[in-house]
Amino acid sequence: MAAVKVELEVGNDGVAIITMCNPPVNALAIPIFKGLKEKFDEATRRNDVKAIVLTGKGGRFSAGFDISIMQQVHQTGNATILPDVSVDLIVNKIEDCKKPVVAAIEGLALGGGLELAMGSHARISAPRTLLGLPELTLGVIPGSGGTQRLPRLLGLSKAVEMMLTSKSIMSEEGKRLGLVDAIVPPEELLKVSRLWAVDIAERRKPWIRSLHRTDKLASLSEAREALKLARQQVKKTAPHMPQHQACLDVIEHGIVYGGYSGILREAELFEKLVLSDTTKCLVHVFFAQRAVSKVPNVTDIGLKPRNIKKAAVIGGGLMGSGIATALLLSNIRVILKEVNSEYLQRGIKFIEANVRGLVTKGKLKKDGADRTLSLLKGTLDYSEFTDVDIVIEAVIENVSLKQNIFKDLENICPPHCILATNTSTIDLNIIGEKTSSQDRIVGAHFFSPAHIMPLLEIVRTRKTSTQVVLDLMTVGKIIKKVPVVVGNCTGFAVNRTFFPYSQGAHLLANLGVDIFRIDRVISNFGLPMGPFQLQDLAGYGVAQAVGKEFASAFPDRTFKSPLVELLVKSGRNGKANGKGYYIYEKGSKPKPDLSVIPIIEDSIRICNIMPSGKPISVTDQDILEMILFPVVNEACRVLDDDIVVRSSDLDIASILGMSFPSHRGGIVFWADLLGANYVYTRLKKWSELYGNFYKPSRYLEERAMKGIPLSSPVSSIPRSNARL
Numbered sequence: 001m002a003a004v005k006v007e008l009e010v011g012n013d014g015v016a017i018i019t020m021c022n023p024p025v026n027a028l029a030i031p032i033f034k035g036l037k038e039k040f041d042e043a044t045r046r047n048d049v050k051a052i053v054l055t056g057k058g059g060r061f062s063a064g065f066d067i068s069i070m071q072q073v074h075q076t077g078n079a080t081i082l083p084d085v086s087v088d089l090i091v092n093k094i095e096d097c098k099k100p101v102v103a104a105i106e107g108l109a110l111g112g113g114l115e116l117a118m119g120s121h122a123r124i125s126a127p128r129t130l131l132g133l134p135e136l137t138l139g140v141i142p143g144s145g146g147t148q149r150l151p152r153l154l155g156l157s158k159a160v161e162m163m164l165t166s167k168s169i170m171s172e173e174g175k176r177l178g179l180v181d182a183i184v185p186p187e188e189l190l191k192v193s194r195l196w197a198v199d200i201a202e203r204r205k206p207w208i209r210s211l212h213r214t215d216k217l218a219s220l221s222e223a224r225e226a227l228k229l230a231r232q233q234v235k236k237t238a239p240h241m242p243q244h245q246a247c248l249d250v251i252e253h254g255i256v257y258g259g260y261s262g263i264l265r266e267a268e269l270f271e272k273l274v275l276s277d278t279t280k281c282l283v284h285v286f287f288a289q290r291a292v293s294k295v296p297n298v299t300d301i302g303l304k305p306r307n308i309k310k311a312a313v314i315g316g317g318l319m320g321s322g323i324a325t326a327l328l329l330s331n332i333r334v335i336l337k338e339v340n341s342e343y344l345q346r347g348i349k350f351i352e353a354n355v356r357g358l359v360t361k362g363k364l365k366k367d368g369a370d371r372t373l374s375l376l377k378g379t380l381d382y383s384e385f386t387d388v389d390i391v392i393e394a395v396i397e398n399v400s401l402k403q404n405i406f407k408d409l410e411n412i413c414p415p416h417c418i419l420a421t422n423t424s425t426i427d428l429n430i431i432g433e434k435t436s437s438q439d440r441i442v443g444a445h446f447f448s449p450a451h452i453m454p455l456l457e458i459v460r461t462r463k464t465s466t467q468v469v470l471d472l473m474t475v476g477k478i479i480k481k482v483p484v485v486v487g488n489c490t491g492f493a494v495n496r497t498f499f500p501y502s503q504g505a506h507l508l509a510n511l512g513v514d515i516f517r518i519d520r521v522i523s524n525f526g527l528p529m530g531p532f533q534l535q536d537l538a539g540y541g542v543a544q545a546v547g548k549e550f551a552s553a554f555p556d557r558t559f560k561s562p563l564v565e566l567l568v569k570s571g572r573n574g575k576a577n578g579k580g581y582y583i584y585e586k587g588s589k590p591k592p593d594l595s596v597i598p599i600i601e602d603s604i605r606i607c608n609i610m611p612s613g614k615p616i617s618v619t620d621q622d623i624l625e626m627i628l629f630p631v632v633n634e635a636c637r638v639l640d641d642d643i644v645v646r647s648s649d650l651d652i653a654s655i656l657g658m659s660f661p662s663h664r665g666g667i668v669f670w671a672d673l674l675g676a677n678y679v680y681t682r683l684k685k686w687s688e689l690y691g692n693f694y695k696p697s698r699y700l701e702e703r704a705m706k707g708i709p710l711s712s713p714v715s716s717i718p719r720s721n722a723r724l
């Protein structure tokens with residue numbers, strides 16, 4: 001492992017080059033801060049140094065504060081391990097240094113990295129360098145002066161926009177806006193920076209301390225007005241994120257009381273926010289998202305992914321056309337196969353609409369769209385399949401149809417070709433039963449709409465080859481998905497974990513709880529919509545088909561509600577035919593359709609589970625937990641059955657596949673914050689009142705009894721039947 005260190009080298013020109021070395025991104029770990037303080041002290045002291053250049057090794061300036069330090073704070077509860085960077089290093093040793101400091105930036109300067117650069121007296125950058133303050137995505141605010149210096153360098157409105165959206169800009173834009181002083185080719189970066197530093201020392205260039213600048217700040221009243229508008233905006237866009245309001249408060253504080261006071265206030269709030277649950281969750285998500293790409297015995301054994309140049313998609317329905325769109329947008333040639341020309345034309349139209357839609361949204365240029373669509377070829381037979389590298393089957397969920405398709409594919413496709421299915425529930429072993437190619441059969445489970453939703457569940461059986469898993473992971477990354485490798489079972493990881501979600505909502509509805517209240521509670525928690533609105537969106541056919549699969553796979557814990565069948569009988573099919581739980585009118589939010597209430601009352605009568613025939617009385621917290629704790633319970637079974645590599649994979653899958661709020665950390669992490677024992681006790685009580693649907697799983701019970709977090713590796717407890 002390369003040493004984490006800071007180097008100092010003094011040239012004949014009297015310039016000290018201070019270099020941060022912590023590959024791959026020069027994260028600001030404790031030894032880097034320590035090293036920076038020492039080297040700045042040394043450079044300030046030495047008589048042979050007249051100016052300083054600060055840079056990062058390996059073509060990347062710095063990705064900011066080492067986020068694992070925040071993780072340590074969360075694990076220990078001890079915030080005193082956070083180093084004093086803002087005042088002790090950046091103000092005292094860099095900005096107030098007796099010798100000029102120039103930041104030589106390449107690759108990226110993010111978070112604390114950009115804050116170091118802004119504390120310097122000038123910034124010279126290589127082209128196409130990323131500059132940004134993404135701290136809010138981690139639940140904190142910039143904590144090393146960013147909230148004060150960025151507005152002073154860029155002006156208030158652009159700085160506020162950059163911080164609230166956490167979006168980086170390129171150095172070219174930075175130069176235009178005044179964040180960067182010059183852009184030079186990478187090979188000249190150090191040379192120009194040294195000269196610039198000497199020029200400042202010899203007063204040929206201005207010696208500017210960003211914190212002291214006020215020329216770009218608006219007047220107090222204008223600033224207050226702009227910040228008030230921003231506050232109203234974030235109330236709507238980030239209602240669960242305390243860091244957004246805190247960021248605006250600190251900026252305002254600095255404008256009213258001066259930059260240095262702003263820096264002190266910023267440090268106080270940063271320390272407070274680091275300890276918040278939001279930060280715990282978002283920091284967990286940061287590392288969990290990176291962990292999913294590490295699959296033991298797949299990504300760590302030196303295998304190289306094969307090149308995927310040509311793909312085929314079977315089925316041009318919504319899923320198939322979405323998958324084809326995702327492949328095409330990443331420059332992969334696609335053959336789309338359908339059973340007749342009417343369906344084929346419809347599929348091609350879907351794809352064209354997806355691609356043209358991106359042009360309308362300004363995400364793709366017209367000629368880019370034309371190029372993308374030229375990679376698509378429709379077909380009604382298998383003649384184009386003889387040289388494809390991957391086939392993704394996306395036909396309806398019919399076992400014998402899929403079995404026959406895979407039998408054909410085995411005979412027609414080249415032997416190296418990956419045979420993938422987009423089934424959302426059917427066992428892969430059954431799909432491949434009529435072939436002897438089980439080693440190249442794999443699940444490629446996309447989420448609808450497939451060209452937009454980021455999750456790709458890669459389902460492997462015991463027989464799927466490692467090479468095929470690695471290849472599909474690589475395709476997933478190429479098409480900008482987050483691949484999560486899971487095992488084979490009904491519903492795989494995501495749909496299986498979440499099957500109790502709508503069942504729990506239906507159980508409550510049949511216990512007399514208002515469905516619109518249920519939806520409100522769930523969206524207030526942070527999901528984009530409640531379970532009934534989601535059902536409207538997906539269509540009731542999906543709910544019925546999926547419900548049957550789970551009822552037969554897990555009959556012991558399935559709640560069967562008559563409601564969906566009653567709705568269908570009364571001519572409703574959700575948003576698709578404009579008749580659901582809600583009324584859908586163009587241009588306005590869905591409104592509760594009160595004419596659905598008599599149908600719900602019918603369901604309650606048939607179901608007959610209300611104690612003493614009366615609706616149960618519940619708090620909003622009860623509603624939330626009665627819907628989400630059964631999901632946690634199933635997540636426990638998924639962990640127990642080894643369906644995921646690690647519990648944090650299920651967190652990422654729940655966030656990216658089911659839109660579980662990332663600021664809650666994912667389904668397992670959220671449950672652990674509440675405590676296994678709390679979840680267990682609540683479920684146990686409801687199982688006594690309302691039956692097996694709530695019965696705690698063995699995994700949950702054991703962990704609750706022994707005080708072990710749900711996320712602790714399975715090896716800490718004796719295992720049952722693994723089902724990969």
Ligand SMILES: C[C@H](O)CC(=O)SCCNC(=O)CCNC(=O)[C@H](O)C(C)(C)COP(=O)(O)OP(=O)(O)OC[C@H]1O[C@@H](n2cnc3c(N)ncnc32)[C@H](O)[C@@H]1OP(=O)(O)O
Pocket residue numbers: 024025027028063064065066067068108110111112113115134135138141142143144146287290291
């Ligand atoms: C006080 C301050 O105001 C507070 C802060 O500075 S908070 C930190 C702010 N900075 C950030 O949020 C940037 C976070 N990093 C990123 O966005 C991306 O990693 C990146 C754009 C820098 C690079 O992306 P990419 O090239 O895709 O590589 P990526 O896989 O993400 O990262 C490479 C490795 O560096 C690690 N890493 C990246 N940034 C890190 C950071 N700031 N701290 C610790 N580790 C970091 C990743 O965990 C990963 O480790 P791994 O190989 O062991 O999984």
